Structure formats: structure tokens, C-alpha cells
Amino acid sequence: IYRRFYPKDMKIPTMDITSLSKMQLSIINKILEKPDTTQNEIAKSVGESKQVVNYHLKVLSKAGVVRLRREGRKTRCYVTDEFQKYVRVNNGSTIG
Incomplete structure (x- = not known):
């Protein structure tokens, strides 16, 4: 039996790059x-x-692709480290 352990707060990207829409890319x-x-x-x-x-940012956030941070009335957006690693491993440094 094999077990995998992940850090408690880590989100595994559930969205494959090929399933992203042009707008999301x-x-x-x-x-x-x-x-x-x-x-x-x-x-x-x-x-x-x-x-x-x-709408698209919320979908990407739920999938663990982007992280959103509120600053007053603004929402700052970041691509998660996990997704950046996933992109590098599976598709090189650029996507789309």
C-alpha cells in the first residue's frame, strides 16, 4: 500500500492545461x-x-490555479506556485 502525504494547506491543481478556455489562458x-x-x-x-x-478568476481559484488577495477595494491576483511547477513540468515555461 502506497500513501501520499501533502501539506495541510496545499491545493493540488485539478484543472489540466488542456481543459482551460482561451479566456482563462x-x-x-x-x-x-x-x-x-x-x-x-x-x-x-x-x-x-x-x-x-x-467569473473566470473564481473558477481558476477554486481549481488551485490562481490565488486572490483583497486589498481594500482591489483584488490582487497571483498564479499559485503549485500551478507554476505543474506548467514547467508538463508544458514548458509558457502556456497557451
């Missing part, structure tokens, strides 16, 4: 280009509404 690439970016900045750069970006 665009959002992830924008965050990788500029870590600590805000939802508003992402919405402007990908040409979508804040609501659309917010």
Missing part, C-alpha cells in the same frame, strides 16, 4: 507577465468586462 498569461496585477487591469488588457474576468 489569457488571464493566466497576464498574471504571469505581471504578478500582483488587479482584476481591473486584467479586464482592460484582455478586453472583457470585470464580471467576466471575475
